Each structure stands twice: as C-alpha cells, then as structure tokens.
Amino acid sequence: MWDTLDLLPPDVVPKSYEDKVKATPQCDSFMHLHLGFDVENAREGLGVHHIVVDDWNKGVDGEQNVVLISVPSVLSKDLAPPGKHTLHAYTPGTEPFRLWEGMDRKSADYRRLKEERSEVMWKAVEAALGPKFSREKCDVKLVGTPLTHKRFLRRNRGTYGPAIKAGEATFPGQATPIPQLFCCGDSTFPGIGVPAVAASGAIVANTLVSVSQHSELLDAVGI
Known part of the structure; x- marks a missing residue:
C-alpha cells in the first residue's frame, strides 16, 4: 500500500x-543467507527444514532470536548440481530497518554490518548441519539484508508487510x-x-x- x-x-x-x-x-525486515556446498559437508540424514531458537523466553519475534533454514535439494536433487546442496536461511521478519537506513551498499560499513548481522544465521546453519559443515568450504555465499529486500523486491523499508x-x-x-x-x-x-x-x-x-x-x-x- x-x-x-x-x-x-x-x-x-x-x-x-x-x-x-x-x-x-510495518513488520520488520529480513536477513537472508543463501549457500551452496558439497553434500558430504552436511550430516547424514539431513532434514529439509530446521528452526533454530536461541532463547524461547524471547519469543519467535525476538530480534535475531530465531533462524529458519531450508535445504530443498534434500528432497529434489535437481535443485542443485550433482553432489551439492542449496540452502536458504533467514530471520523471520525480525530485522530492524533502522539499522540499515541510509547506508551505502558499496561501503565498507555496509559490508561490515552484513558480516555482523549474518553471524546468527551462520551459527544456526552450523548447528543444523553438524560438525562436518564448514563455512569456508561453501561454493556459494550470498547475504541479503533489508536493503536487498527494498531494492530487489521493491518493499517499502524492506518490510515483510x-x-x-x-x-x-x-x-x-x-x-x-x-x-x-x-x-x-x-x-x-x-x-x-x-x-x-x-x-x-x-x-x-x-x-x-x-x-x-x-x-x-x-x-x-x-x-
């Protein structure tokens, strides 16, 4: 609207x-993490969906408290190259736009904030995929921010709605x-x-x- x-x-x-x-x-925005990696870098019997909650007392809408993870290539092998998995992790509409407002997407400050605010997703992925997973071995690493939402999805202030x-x-x-x-x-x-x-x-x-x-x-x- x-x-x-x-x-x-x-x-x-x-x-x-x-x-x-x-x-x-408005609802808050999102942080996203898209990964591509070798199947052998994840635990055996990996499930397709995972929810990682840091503290149940903070609620599912607590800032950076919940990370949702989907590995669709577990179910459909044609969603990734042979021997690979694709993964999407995100914080469910709990990322404040005010942290990102006015930032230059090409600046060092923006890159630094992306790294800082994506760490919670990396840790959740490591917990879900097990000890064989290594972020350094990922072939694809893409981090999305509220500014990504605003730019590519044309969402006012990157909002969920x-x-x-x-x-x-x-x-x-x-x-x-x-x-x-x-x-x-x-x-x-x-x-x-x-x-x-x-x-x-x-x-x-x-x-x-x-x-x-x-x-x-x-x-x-x-x-």
Whole structure:
C-alpha cells in the first residue's frame, strides 16, 4: 500500500486514505543467507527444514532470536548440481530497518554490518548441519539484508508487510476511495503470504468479472 500511494497523483488521493496508509504499522525486515556446498559437508540424514531458537523466553519475534533454514535439494536433487546442496536461511521478519537506513551498499560499513548481522544465521546453519559443515568450504555465499529486500523486491523499508494483529484490526479490502482503482497483495485482505496474496487477486478478479464469466473464459482456453 505504501508504494502504491507514492505512484498516485496527490490530487486524487483523499487525505483520510493517505493518513490511514501512512499510519499502518510495518513488520520488520529480513536477513537472508543463501549457500551452496558439497553434500558430504552436511550430516547424514539431513532434514529439509530446521528452526533454530536461541532463547524461547524471547519469543519467535525476538530480534535475531530465531533462524529458519531450508535445504530443498534434500528432497529434489535437481535443485542443485550433482553432489551439492542449496540452502536458504533467514530471520523471520525480525530485522530492524533502522539499522540499515541510509547506508551505502558499496561501503565498507555496509559490508561490515552484513558480516555482523549474518553471524546468527551462520551459527544456526552450523548447528543444523553438524560438525562436518564448514563455512569456508561453501561454493556459494550470498547475504541479503533489508536493503536487498527494498531494492530487489521493491518493499517499502524492506518490510515483510503490515503489522496487523488478529483480533485487534483487520486488513483493508481491495476497494479504494479512488474510482476504478483496486488493490491486491499482502497489504490487503486476507493478508501476508503467497496463498493470501493469491486470494486477494482472486477477490479483485471476481469483483471486476462475474464467476460465470470466469468459467466461460476457462472453458474457452481449455482449462
């Protein structure tokens, strides 16, 4: 919703709508670690998903307290070259953007902060993969930051999405006060995540075109 607001001519946006968008709280951002390494550098019987929690008392939304790890090549060998694994580790929407705001991505300070803030993910990967794993032996090492999210995913302040808590507020619908403008995505109902975002798109489609017309179109294309 925040980026859409910036794309609209100011004279067509009601102030009440602008104020509502700007007042919507944001979730924090992410740190990401993408790795490629030899299969022999991981424990035998490696699972595909791992969750590493530093301190359960801090909660799953505690800063740098939880790291999620996925090794998809455990299930699908064609996701990596022969004898290799691919791995993705990340902190689940708990990385503050304020730490990164205004930094030059080409600066030494940025590289230093990337190394510092990615250490929690490296340690989690080492714990999950076992003593045979060595970060020095990785063929691929890529670290993503909130600025990566902002740049490549066009996320306002690198956010995961609106911080709307169930039972306290609801995600806005797809209609807007601007004629013929509908919104879909994780800033609208039913919320964050691929299934929810897909559902928001379906809601807009059903708003514009009847279900019977959808069926006719699907029949016409042979689906």
